Amino acid sequence: MTDPLAAGAAFAGLGATFMSTALLLMFNPRSAGLRWYALFWTSILGWLASQGWGASTGDWRVAGPVLNASLHFAPGLFLAFALVEGMRRAGAHGLAPVAVAFLLLPLDTVYEGNPAADAVIGAWNIVPWLAASWILWTRSYREVREDPHRRRRARWVLVP
Numbered sequence: 001m002t003d004p005l006a007a008g009a010a011f012a013g014l015g016a017t018f019m020s021t022a023l024l025l026m027f028n029p030r031s032a033g034l035r036w037y038a039l040f041w042t043s044i045l046g047w048l049a050s051q052g053w054g055a056s057t058g059d060w061r062v063a064g065p066v067l068n069a070s071l072h073f074a075p076g077l078f079l080a081f082a083l084v085e086g087m088r089r090a091g092a093h094g095l096a097p098v099a100v101a102f103l104l105l106p107l108d109t110v111y112e113g114n115p116a117a118d119a120v121i122g123a124w125n126i127v128p129w130l131a132a133s134w135i136l137w138t139r140s141y142r143e144v145r146e147d148p149h150r151r152r153r154a155r156w157v158l159v160p
Helices: 004-027 032-057 060-086 092-109 115-146 148-158
Strands: none
Touching: 004 032, 032 060, 060 092, 060 115, 092 115
């Protein structure tokens, strides 16, 4: 074992992430947004599993591609979750960012090191996170503004 502390931390995080995702799906199985959130968490599970595998064996030939693919798909899956959850429409809205992730995958793997490809992948790693955060924040702000009970509860979140 090359790095037991890193492997242990990665595998502990993997177990906690898997358990939390399973519990969320078990207690709220009909939520379309939650299903997309669980798909986003699969990218995190892949990232943690590859970190644990690479740290425990030292062989990054297998763990490296899984790690790269997990990190590549995470922004698209998070944006897909935000579109489905934030827009209040369960539909195929989440498929668009996932399709873009599939289309950009060759830039992240085959053309790695190319300045133009790196610029596109850099934008891919920034824009979906910001867009998803904005969508989720505006939805939360809208809900608090529309419902006086939520407005009162939102104030309590800020007060310790």
